[in-house]
Amino acid sequence: MCQFVAVGSRRLSGAQDFAKRHNITKAYGSYDELAKDPDVQVVYVGTVNNVHLDNVKLLLENGKHLLVEKPLAMNSKQVEEMIALAKSKRLFFMEALVSRFTPSFVFVMDQIRRGVIGHVYHVNAGLGYKMILEDRVATRELGGGTVLDLGIYAIGIADQAYDGEMPTKISAIGQLNENGVDLNFAANLKYGGNRTASIFANSLLLLPNEAFIVGTNGT
Incomplete structure (x- = not known):
């Protein structure tokens, strides 16, 4: 069973507010702190598009499996870099595109x-x-x-x-x-x-x- 254990943000106050609303135990004021938490195994990356590459590299280098909000990156070169790193680390890496998993979409396909x-x-x-x-x-x-x-x-x-x-x-x-x-x-x-x-x-x-x-x- 999955359990939400931590949330990270550029601002500690923002992370704390989110953690309080969703009953999450830990709140971090930086993504580096989140990446180094040994209790965190899988991370959903929901930051703005232009920082996806840096966020993904940081988290993969720290052994985290990732679900990354669409689009994965700004261009195909960045995507290729992400995929290569995930493969080298043998970590789960996937784009979060919600429409692919809605019941109607699954039925049609x-x-x-x-x-x-x-x-x-x-x-x-x-x-x-x-x-x-x-x-x-x-x-x-x-x-x-x-x-x-x-x-x-x-x-x-x-x-x-x-x-x-x-x-x-x-x-x-x-x-x-x-x-x-x-x-x-x-x-x-x-x-x-x-x-x-x-x-x-x-x-x-x-x-x-x-x-x-x-x-x-x-x-």
């Missing part, structure tokens, strides 16, 4: 794997929330942007529906704010055998947040 809708030929997925005023989305220095914060869910649906297959061609458009942070995007993905996906995300508007997966025998 099971139907696809069993061939209920036939061969998948098109995926349409998109979502939108009014989030651009949140610092973690609107601030470039924090690793903000709609693609990393919201788009990852739409991308993940296409990725799962096509069983991890990489598209052969990607075309996309989007809108940036004055700081170069993406506010929205729409992309068309092409796969072998004339299969396609259309994905989009928007941090300015509340959208229906739907996905359609089209197969030869149904949708």
Whole structure:
């Protein structure tokens, strides 16, 4: 059985407040202290995107298994560095993408794997929330942007529906704010055998947040 034993923050007061609300025994005012706690075996990393790499390296070097909030990192090079370190330490390392574990998502993917809708030929997925005023989305220095914060869910649906297959061609458009942070995007993905996906995300508007997966025998 899992037991919450500690929480870490850049501010001790913040960690103490969180620990009090959730009945957690230990509160640390630095991630270094948390990493060195021998009672901590698994850590959920929920910090802002731009510090994920430093947090992950610190915790892996101290022998902690990790569940890291999406996106894992700022770019693929950082992800490769994380994975290589986790493998060398023989530690569990996983991206926390909650949609993959919701009952509806698990059911749909099971139907696809069993061939209920036939061969998948098109995926349409998109979502939108009014989030651009949140610092973690609107601030470039924090690793903000709609693609990393919201788009990852739409991308993940296409990725799962096509069983991890990489598209052969990607075309996309989007809108940036004055700081170069993406506010929205729409992309068309092409796969072998004339299969396609259309994905989009928007941090300015509340959208229906739907996905359609089209197969030869149904949708």
